[in-house]
Amino acid sequence: MRIATFNINGIKARINALSDWLDESKPDVALLQEIKSVDENFPREHFEDMGYIVETHGQKGFNGVAILSKLPLEDVTRGLPGDDSDEQARWIEATVMGEKAVRVCGLYLPNGNPCPGPKYDYKLAWMERLKTRAIALLDAEEPALMAGDYNVIPQDEDAAHPEVWQEDALARPETRAAFREILNLGFTEAFRVRTQAPGHYSFWDYQAGAWDRNDGIRIDHHLLTPQCADLLKECWIESNVRGREKPSDHVPVWVELDA
């Protein structure tokens, strides 16, 4: 089973690039972030015609997550538990029925800038709720994965110019500590256990020629429960996607599971 997480930065603007990528790279499951669309306007039938089951959790204008899957999905749920007043669409879960069942959670963690401020407070509160959900996933003792745009640069080696990000919501000590707290519950960060070298990124800003200068950051991650980590075969970043026509500012990050 091959699962990719991909922040597409708007389904309307990305429908051609996303379709070409699906045709070429053929994920079994694609976890999408920033669909920037309400559910009714997501081009569901277009992707169903390509052989995918489509589950969305959208909102008007911003955010929004979705799952495209060639394998059957069960028990789809929407929204991160823990705050009924939170109207931002940033979380979707489903159980993928491959050779083995895998619970997948697609997430779009708040950016948090400017920081300090209410947006940063919301980010940290959201990460606290994420931790609670993560504990429940661990307690289930089943293969599960939380993947998406974490908006977290875990360590200095995950940025081309870490000094620029020191005070940014993506890299502040409080952000990194909250991310580590979740990891240290017992999750495996799939890319980092396979590749220790610096210089691997998943996002390059549209501004200032960041892609051409390889001025990137690694903020899209797969966190695996122990039962899922036991199934991990490979993890890689499909960075060449950033150089295509009308690209997203993020690229797909993949795991292959023995499932």
Added chain:
DNA sequence: ATGTCGAATAGGATTCGA
């Protein structure tokens, strides 16, 4: 920090979010 992009509103340029 900012050499950009996407969406909403409004029916073109401006604002927000990233």
